[in-house]
Amino acid sequence: MALVPKIFNSRSGQEGEFFNTIKRILGFKPKNITIYEEAFTHRSLNEKNKQGIPQNYERLEFLGDAMLGSVIAAHLFNEVPSGDEGYLTKMRSKVVSREHLNELGRDLQLIKLLKTNIPTKQFGGNIHGNIFEALVGAIYLDRGFKYCEKFIRKRVIKPYVDIERLEGKIISxxxxxxxxxxxxxxxxxxxxxxxxxxxxxxxxxxxxxxxxxxxxxxxxxxxxxxxxxxxxxxxxxxxxxxxxxxx
The missing domain is CATH 3.30.160.20 (Double Stranded RNA Binding Domain)
Known part of the structure; x- marks a missing residue:
């Protein structure tokens, strides 16, 4: 039996609890809520669409990782005109490090929305960052690059990207x-x-x-x-x- 929180009972409704929670996290209205449902579905449920393609957050996680990297890269490129390729690469790695993404996912309490057959306490810490990346990927598919960039700037860049602090941050x-x-x-x-x-x-x-x-x-x-x-x-x-x- 799936360990599904009550929030999913009416999760496809345009004004259901899941919809409103996603809207609050994003800061804007989602158009296609089913994309976000996929972003919070774990592979343990073995869900598939009509074409037999697995429906879980892993592909969205891949897309979100790419979107995060591109938006952060553009921000650093503009903010640090004197930074060479090596410097910019290192700084981007610090922003999108697994530790930092896990922190972002925990701060938003995204795991509370996860639909899974596995008790969430059995997951490792990386689950928080994985879901955060999937959420970013879902935003891109649902609302396009402009809204995706808006979310990343609000939730990642504005509160966390301090150039001087990042320069002294050790990632390994x-x-x-x-x-x-x-x-x-x-x-x-x-x-x-x-x-x-x-x-x-x-x-x-x-x-x-x-x-x-x-x-x-x-x-x-x-x-x-x-x-x-x-x-x-x-x-x-x-x-x-x-x-x-x-x-």
């Missing part, structure tokens, strides 16, 4: 740590070791070795996340030296 402590090691010809290694935790979910434990000395440890539900956490701890432990060398 692991990449930063590796860059510092390579610049200073220091050897490093991420070592996975036995995890003795009693969590229900499997965890990975990682040691970060610098010149054969363990400088940080971390554990997480994936090896990648554990390595990033260990790198972050190493960064703050060696922050003075790292910032001196890389700035």
């Amino acid at each position: 402590y692991k990449s930063l740590f590796i860059e510092w090691c390579q610049k200073n010809k220091k050897s490093f290694k991420y070592v996975v070791y036995d995890d003795t935790g009693k969590d229900d979910l499997k965890h990975f434990a990682v040691k970060l070795q610098l010149e054969n000395t363990v400088v940080a440890k971390a554990r997480a539900t994936s090896k990648k996340k554990a390595e990033e956490r260990a790198s972050k701890r190493a960064y703050y432990k060696l922050q003075v030296a790292i910032e001196k060398d890389l700035n």
Whole structure:
């Protein structure tokens, strides 16, 4: 049985609760509410249209990602005329980072609208950003580029895109740590070791070795996340030296 909130009981109605909630989030009136229904449908429901094509948010997520990237790129291009390609690419990556998109999705409480067969507490944090991207894709299909840009400027650029703050924002402590090691010809290694935790979910434990000395440890539900956490701890432990060398 699908875990569908009451908001979906009359979700196709032009003045139903789902319609009004979407209207409030967007700041303007949606024309085709069914596009937004698809943006909040998880693949676990296995819904298909008359042609047998799966109806869930994944294709809209792809489209929304592209629209976000293009609008943010144009904004940065205009706001920072002195920025070269490398600078603009790095700044765009900070704005549309997975962490930031997840934050946007959580702030709007989009997961409350998700139609799924899976309890939402079982989803990882990325579900929030995935739905946010799908919503952006739905706006583009429903109202076109002008309204899509309007939404991105209201919900992303105006409240979150501060050039000076973004310049100092670190999007990957692991990449930063590796860059510092390579610049200073220091050897490093991420070592996975036995995890003795009693969590229900499997965890990975990682040691970060610098010149054969363990400088940080971390554990997480994936090896990648554990390595990033260990790198972050190493960064703050060696922050003075790292910032001196890389700035």
